[in-house]
Amino acid sequence: MTEPLHIIGGGMAGSEAAWAAANMGVPVVLHEMRPKVATFAHRTGHFAEMVCSNSFRSDDHERNAVGLLHWEMRAAGGLVMAMAERHRLPAGGALAVDRDPFAAAVTERLRAHPLIFVENQEVDALPSSGNWIVATGPLTSPALAESIRQATGAEALAFFDAIAPIVYAETIDMSVAWRQSRYDKGETEEEQRAYINCPMDKAQYETFIDALLAAEKTEFREGETAGYFDGCLPIEVMAERGRETLRHGPMKPVGLTNAHRPEVKPHAVVQLRRDNALGTLYNIVGFQTKMKYGAQTSVFKLIPGLEDASFARLGGIHRNTFINSPTLLDSQMRLKSRPHIRFAGQITGVEGYVESAAMGLLAGRMAAAEILGRMVSPPPPETAMGALVTHITGGAEAKSFQPMNVNFGLFPPIDAKGGRKGRKDRYKAYTDRAKQAFTAWLAG
Template identity: 60%
Template sequence: MTHDIHIIGGGLAGSEAAWQLAEAGHRVRLSEMRGGGEETPAHRTDGLAELVCSNSFRSDDAESNAVGLLHQELRTLGSLIMREADRHRVPAGSALAVDRDLFSASVTDAIAAHPNLDLVRERVDALPAGPAIIATGPLTGASLAGAIGDATGREALAFFDALAPIVHRESIDMEIAWFASRWDKGETKDYINCPMTKDEYLAFHAGLIAGEKSAFKEWEKDTPYFDGCMPIEVMAERGVDTLRYGPMKPVGLDDPKTGRWPYAVVQLRQDNAQATLWNIVGFQTKLKHAEQVRLFRTIPGLQNAEFARLGGLHRNTFIRSPELLDGTLRLKSLPNIRFAGQITGCEGYIESAAIGLLAGRFAAADLAGATIAPPPVTTALGALLGHITGGAEAATYQPMNVNFGLFPPVEGRKKADRKRVYTDRARAALADWINPPRPSPVLVPADSAEPVSA
């Protein structure tokens, strides 16, 4: 197959971009190094769109949550990632969580079966000369990262991203733990809760701080963490109560054995369709593996825990997108190249897919000799794109999840009403972007030379 465009990277962004282009009738070469003899520090399979951290796409509430609104917009635009996430969702209350293996397999199958897509297992070390989208994510190979650095004239920024442990359900002691919703919000009881007394919590907190951690390499020492994926031991270092106001918050969670809130709570969320695997929410960590097993088994209910995966740590890299990219994600110094996904500095699974979708649609328009305007900044897609391509100060640019703080503000409304105003405004703006309203026709009366609006 001859190709119209080359996409490098088969993660969420690359897979979505490839799908959008192929569905538009363009012939796509999608290069993914996993499966071609290459590995990364974080991935464990060669499947496309593999979820390496949590299995959650976060809130699916499109009425009052920016990420839920982004879900809805992607569904409206025919997102492959959202289609397969909906097909393989697992119980998680108001959140959209998926069976990670089934999800990745279904994305891989869809890409491999598309007649306009050519999936090639290969490592790419240089920027293509023709139309291309770079969606290599936070673990871009050294050679390609060097080529990007040569093209941009800037060093990539970097931060650490940490993985949470996954526990076998049968090893959780349900005589101690109990089911409830996330902080008792909603009617479904989709989370397993492990209670802690004050003494148990303080001992656990001390263990996090004292525990043996992965050593830093020399080039990693000045790399900042991303606040949205902070290792739990780093949070613990910020203060003795930081975890009790964060991932171990007990508010609203009545222990059925006491009828009272515990001093702290560890929550686990279902990780696969069979409900055999559960991940410890908010427990991203860089503790050594043996230390994780020892310390996490001091959590009541997890004293006999068997781990399907322990936590880990890997380095993420991203470019100074507000300085380097134009409003349609093209590299200003090489306009044949677009970037998509986490390498642009968006953070989160669904945000990566969203930028992949936009990059694919922008590229499809270019190939067809047309242009499309970026989505309005009042939409979730437009707000996220605006942050990446110019809404942030380049010198202090940091990864960002979608949130209402990226949207143009709503004035003169009660705080409780603003979120609904944001979402209503976004839906109207997206509808107009997809199908722009036609101007009223101009009529010229027979007895007048002056045109009038109909």
């Protein structure tokens, strides 16, 4: 009988790892402590629950690195991308999903698989034998995190991640706000109107920044340091870096025309993106925050169109834990000191839903192959998946290792010769090369 693969954690990485291994014929025991043991950010016991944004970001697989990663995961038969497509919401060029039905669908598919067995219990220590993948994500339980620290002989790195608030759509004043995707992106009219936009003039923007900077914030406990991931900075941290930072970041007014006053160019724009299929919930794009709840309500109601808004969920902040993967993991994503254990997902230092799921898919394939008596080499570094795994298993500088989204800076450079000019053409060259390499890797 084939030995089972044990996976700790039913998030994006754990779900994808279980699916990949089971489809290779290896029995999987998926250990998920929820709903018996809750976390700060999760609301359900579903697998692959989306706790922050409901977006998998750009779906452009020809000129965007994360869109390319979408393409690779689809080509590899990934579960997350399949269920995301089934529960897709209009979001311009992005892949946004109806989060609860998406997670429920992933859960249903995993529980229905004849080779996947679910155990709802906490694993509080690294096992001494067997075949394991640790995919516990940024909210690894304190007991398991301590076991990892003891096993590696190194302190786990940590940063803080913030969650954006969600607004009830019916409480948004549409006589002020309007529907439009930036630059009217999207193939259908619905996609081109997927976002709700709230305009600010200069005075309103300055008042908002003043209130944001003065608002009461969540304080860190003694001994904790705020090592934020730059891709998910709280808005107040961005504002502290300069009063114009938000206006050139999540509140940039470019590519938008106020439907109520087309002749007036907004000084800044707050965008909200649909969060469920019914269109009853919208999240405020890029508005992760560590403000205390009372302060959030008063500050966000300064946004034109949200003066009478009601919030389905306010923002929050939680600790994200990850290991120093370049030091601790080999090219097969195995813990060097305990090679029967692999790590996958955000705990390895990749950042984002898609990146986490991709590393789960890869770890699941590698672990299953090893159990079956063969070896799967990592994808070529010219691919999105290969660039990520190369980065976390030795490509990054260990001393300054920080969470990283997939980006073309992780790929081997494209030869500038050959007549290709401009950034868009260069990115297209990256994706063309990657698709060819990934297709060959899958066939091998």
